[in-house]
Amino acid sequence: xxxxxxxxxxxxxxxxxxxxxxxxxxxxxxxxxxxxxxxxxxxxxxxxxxxxxxxxxxxxxxxxxxxxxxxxxxxxxxxxxxxxxxxxxxxxxxxxxxxxxxxxxxxxxxxxxxxxxxxxxxxxxxxxxxxxxxxxxxxxxxxxxxxxxxxxxxxxxxxxxxxxxxxxxxxxxxxxxxxxxxxxxxxxxxxxxxxxxxxxxxxxxxxxxxxxxxxxxxxxxxxxxxxxxxxxxxxxxxxxxxxxxxxxxxxxxxxxxxxxxxxxxxxxxxxxxxxxxxxxxxxxxxxxxxxxxxxxxxxxxxxxxxxxxxxxxxxxxxxxxxxxxxxx
Amino acid sequence: xxxxxxxxxxxxxxxxxxxxxxxxxxxxxxxxxxxxxxxxxxxxxxxxxxxxxxxxxxxxxxxxxxxxxxxxxxxxxxxxxxxxxxxxxxxxxxxxxxxxxxxxxxxxxxxxxxxxxxxxxxxxxxxxxxxxxxxxxxxxxxxxxxxxxxxxxxxxxxxxxxxxxxxxxxxxxxxxxxxxxxxxxxxxxxxxxxxxxxxxxxxxxxxxxxxxxxxxxxxxxxxxxxxxxxxxxxxxxxxxxxxxxxxxxxxxxxxxxxxxxxxxxxxxxxxxxxxxxxxxxxxxxxxxxxxxxxxxxxxxxxxxxxxxxxxxxxxxxxxxxxxxxxxxxxxxxxxxxxxxxxxxxxxxxxxxxxxxxxxxxxxxxxxxxx
Numbered sequence: 001x002x003x004x005x006x007x008x009x010x011x012x013x014x015x016x017x018x019x020x021x022x023x024x025x026x027x028x029x030x031x032x033x034x035x036x037x038x039x040x041x042x043x044x045x046x047x048x049x050x051x052x053x054x055x056x057x058x059x060x061x062x063x064x065x066x067x068x069x070x071x072x073x074x075x076x077x078x079x080x081x082x083x084x085x086x087x088x089x090x091x092x093x094x095x096x097x098x099x100x101x102x103x104x105x106x107x108x109x110x111x112x113x114x115x116x117x118x119x120x121x122x123x124x125x126x127x128x129x130x131x132x133x134x135x136x137x138x139x140x141x142x143x144x145x146x147x148x149x150x151x152x153x154x155x156x157x158x159x160x161x162x163x164x165x166x167x168x169x170x171x172x173x174x175x176x177x178x179x180x181x182x183x184x185x186x187x188x189x190x191x192x193x194x195x196x197x198x199x200x201x202x203x204x205x206x207x208x209x210x211x212x213x214x215x216x217x218x219x220x221x222x223x224x225x226x227x228x229x230x231x232x233x234x235x236x237x238x239x240x241x242x243x244x245x246x247x248x249x250x251x252x253x254x255x256x257x258x259x260x261x262x263x264x265x266x267x268x269x270x271x272x273x274x275x276x277x278x279x280x281x282x283x284x285x286x287x288x289x290x291x292x293x294x295x296x297x298x299x300x301x302x303x304x305x306x307x308x309x310x311x312x313x314x315x316x317x318x319x320x321x322x323x324x325x326x327x328x
Numbered sequence: 329x330x331x332x333x334x335x336x337x338x339x340x341x342x343x344x345x346x347x348x349x350x351x352x353x354x355x356x357x358x359x360x361x362x363x364x365x366x367x368x369x370x371x372x373x374x375x376x377x378x379x380x381x382x383x384x385x386x387x388x389x390x391x392x393x394x395x396x397x398x399x400x401x402x403x404x405x406x407x408x409x410x411x412x413x414x415x416x417x418x419x420x421x422x423x424x425x426x427x428x429x430x431x432x433x434x435x436x437x438x439x440x441x442x443x444x445x446x447x448x449x450x451x452x453x454x455x456x457x458x459x460x461x462x463x464x465x466x467x468x469x470x471x472x473x474x475x476x477x478x479x480x481x482x483x484x485x486x487x488x489x490x491x492x493x494x495x496x497x498x499x500x501x502x503x504x505x506x507x508x509x510x511x512x513x514x515x516x517x518x519x520x521x522x523x524x525x526x527x528x529x530x531x532x533x534x535x536x537x538x539x540x541x542x543x544x545x546x547x548x549x550x551x552x553x554x555x556x557x558x559x560x561x562x563x564x565x566x567x568x569x570x571x572x573x574x575x576x577x578x579x580x581x582x583x584x585x586x587x588x589x590x591x592x593x594x595x596x597x598x599x600x601x602x603x604x605x606x607x608x609x610x611x612x613x614x615x616x617x618x619x620x621x622x623x624x625x626x627x628x629x630x631x632x633x634x635x636x637x638x639x640x641x642x643x644x645x646x647x648x649x650x651x652x653x654x655x656x657x658x659x660x661x662x663x664x665x666x667x668x669x670x671x672x673x674x675x676x677x678x679x680x681x682x683x684x685x686x687x688x689x690x691x692x693x694x695x696x697x698x
Contacts, residue, residue: 050538052698071696072540080538084531090342102334103539131345147535 002061003028003155003187004049009058011044011211018044020211021058026189028154031181033202034191035298037306041211042191043083046159049189050080063155076104079148083159085140089133093124093143096132097150104151118146121183122176138169142176149180158190162197170194174201195298205298207305214305222301227254230270231294232277234263237287246284250276261289331541335549336556339519343557353515353561354568361507361569364633365500372461375405375426378416385436391447394469395429404465420450426458427451429466497664500573504566505659506632509652511565512595513626515558520602521615524550529612537696547691551599558595563588566659575663586662586669593679594655600686601651607693626652631660654678 002025011019019041026032034042047053049060051071059066065073087096094115101111119125122142132140141161148156158177162170174197180186192198198205199219207214207222215222236243244258252269267273270293281288294300379395381388392407399406408425410416416428430448438445449466451459527533536546566587570578577583605622606615629636629643630652639647647653658675661667669676 047698052534052537054697072542075538076540078538080535082531082534082538084534086531086535088338088342088532090345091338095338095341099334099338100535100539102337103331103536103541105330105540 001028002026003030003063004032004189005059005061006045006049007059009045009048009060010056011041011048011053012056018211019048019055022208022211022213024206024213024216026187029181029185029187030204031188031190031202033198033205034189034208035193035195035198035205035302036191036208036214040208040306042208043159044211045208046157046189046191050078050157051075076151077153077155079151079153079156081141081144081148081156081158081161083163085137085144087132087140087144087147090131092129092131093119093135093146094128096143097147100147101150106151114150114152115146118149121180122146123172136169138165138172141165141169141173145173145176145180149184152184154185154187156186156188158188160191160193162192162194170197177201195302199298205301207302209306215301219298223296223298226296226301226304227266229296230267230273231296231300232263232265232267232270232273233290233292233294234265234277234288235261235290236263236281237261237289239286240284243284243286246280247277250280329545331539331545332549332552335536335541335546336553339550339553340556353511353518353558354565356514357507357511357565358568358572360510361500361503362572365498365503365573368499368503371404372457373403375458375462376424377405377407377462378410378419378425378428379407380410380413380416380428380430382413382433383431383435387436387439387445388431391431391435391473394473398465398469402465404461417450420452423452425452426455427462494665495576498574501575501664502660503633504569504573504575505656505663506627506630506652507569508562508566508591508659509594509598509630509632509655510623510627512558512562512591512655513598513623513652515561516554516595516598516602517615517619517622519557520550520554520599521606521619522612524554524603524606525609525612525615528610534698537698543694543696544691547603547687547694551596551603551687551690554599554602555592555595558599559588559591562591562595566591566663570663577666583662583666586667587659589669590655590658590662590672590676590679593676593683594651594658596683597651597655597679597686600683600690604686604690604693607690608695626650629653630656632656651679651682654682 004024004026006025007023009019009022010017022041022045024032034045036042044053048055049062049067051067051074054068061067062074063077065077067074088099091099097115097118098111101115106114116125119128122145124139124143124146127135127139132143135143145158145161148158161177162173165173177188177190178201181188190198190201202219204216204218205222206216215225217225239261240246244256244263247253247256247263247265250265250273252267252273253265254268255266257264257266265273265277274291274293277291278288377395379392381392395405395407398404405426407429410428413430416425416430419425420428428448428450430450432446432448435445435447437443449462451462453459541549567578567584569575605618609615625646628634629639629646630650631647632652636644636647636653654675658672658679661672661675665671
């Protein structure tokens with residue numbers, strides 16, 4: 001049974017469409033990763049699913065409740081970690097969790113037990129009584145994850161939980177999420193910029209671009225959907241106008257993407273294509289200035305589905321970060 | 329209700345960790361009370377008046393002695409003798425004197441001949457407080473000088489006898505009412521304005537919005553938590569301020585209980601007003617930017633420093649809807665007249681109604697979504 005069911009969901013801010021007729025579902029116990037460039041609509045989508053924003057049209061059901069008509073019931077059954085660090089810095093980790101446990105209506109005995117267990121699960125037991133302002137970014141994020149689980153929800157939303165953390169803290173958060181998922185049977189919807197994070201953590205990945213769903217599948221299948229098993233990223237000097245066509249004629253080449261003097265050659269057999277490429281360049285009098293051969297990664301999948309252009313540009317106020325947030 | 333208590337608990341725990349809010353909201357008004365209270369002191373004193381006696385005969389000496397009597401008793405001014413007119417006027421222009429009294433050469437002769445003797449007062453009218461104080465004293469002095477040395481046995485002239493209903497009220501006690509309200513306002517401004525918007529900007533509210541707490545519970549929690557902190561500031565200031573200002577029976581329990589009721593309602597009204605003003609604000613600079621303006625618009629038209637009866641009509645309109653007005657009036661009744669709650673029932677009713685209306689409007693305007 002689907003825990004999240006999104007049908008034809010749209011969110012517009014004036015003329016700008018942040019989420020454009022999105023439909024997908026998330027099954028019980030699944031981790032779905034939302035990937036997409038900045039401004040793709042990931043945070044807007046998560047805010048609609050967590051009742052922080054009202055959709056313009058379409059429908060979203062979370063835990064069987066409509067996010068608009070039954071928003072209160074939705075809030076009672078989900079855990080949410082917003083993009084910003086939202087813990088109360090003056091309070092201790094224990095106090096932060098107590099306040100949220102009370103907001104969720106937990107009784108005193110249950111509260112104590114749940115908070116103790118959660119602080120142990122996120123490795124913060126020794127610092128339970130310390131003010132959160134003394135915590136590192138990673139510790140704060142782990143505390144917030146515990147806070148989001150204080151009422152023991154089965155569905156957990158995380159909006160870029162590892163952004164801004166150092167690599168060690170990021171890994172700690174991933175491992176903790178994987179542990180929590182296994183021990184608590186959580187269903188997780190997570191947005192992230194980190195491909196390696198999505199690759200390791202997610203059962204399925206949804207690539208969102210311009211508010212639309214560009215692809216949705218398991219990491220393995222998504223990688224397989226990109227033409228070629230190897231990618232040769234090559235820079236040339238003195239290329240001719242039809243150089244991309246020449247490259248397409250090389251053995252085992254599935255596709256070629258050219259951007260100015262950089263060419264990405266998707267190949268079924270990297271070594272063979274490389275040798276042929278060197279020979280063809282020498283014959284044509286074209287110099288190779290750099291050459292890298294790599295296996296297909298989620299980065300390639302991401303680039304394949306969203307393109308390589310930077311997404312600079314102004315956004316509608318509501319479509320950007322929360323109007324409440326300072327940029328981190 | 330447990331969610332409302334959770335919000336209150338959060339604020340009180342934060343306050344326990346960092347009581348700066350209440351300390352600031354008490355300290356600033358206390359400093360103002362002491363500085364303004366003693367700076368104004370109720371009556372103008374020790375003005376510098378140069379006396380240029382160009383006559384030196386008996387009537388002029390009698391007049392000069394009367395000036396010196398004022399200097400010795402009421403102390404409105406001190407007299408400084410001058411023999412040179414130009415030097416006295418130069419000192420007046422340079423600001424060393426507030427006025428120059430000139431007794432002209434013919435003064436005594438005209439007095440004795442039954443003519444119309446005149447003395448001159450050259451005053452620095454750029455300071456209206458000082459010049460009107462000197463004029464008032466001299467206007468009282470001249471009929472005394474002109475009157476008979478020995479009065480008639482029976483007088484048919486009407487006189488005014490002033491009966492003061494309350495003991496003498498020094499200006500510092502007069503200011504105390506407004507200062508207590510100001511302390512509550514500063515606490516409301518910091519807690520309900522600056523910290524509220526800072527928390528919102530830091531994303532703290534986003535965390536609460538994804539819990540099952542309702543809009544009304546959230547507003548009520550914020551309001552009650554802010555009220556509690558403002559009440560602490562108000563109670564501390566009314567006690568300390570009464571001791572500093574020398575209010576009679578400052579620790580009388582019944583009096584303190586009455587004050588407490590008014591402090592609670594004033595705090596609730598001002599916090600509700602602050603949330604209403606801030607409910608749609610997201611920019612942390614806004615509450616800081618409007619702090620001074622709000623202070624001026626609410627504090628000065630309230631009668632805290634000057635009677636509202638003398639205001640122009642447009643300012644009377646502000647005073648009529650300003651919760652400060654009713655709070656200040658209530659505190660004056662309780663502090664200066666040892667009044668009862670019954671005597672200030674209209675003030676209490678207005679403050680309660682104002683809090684209710686502000687909270688309802690604040691709840692209606694509050695957005696549960698981002």
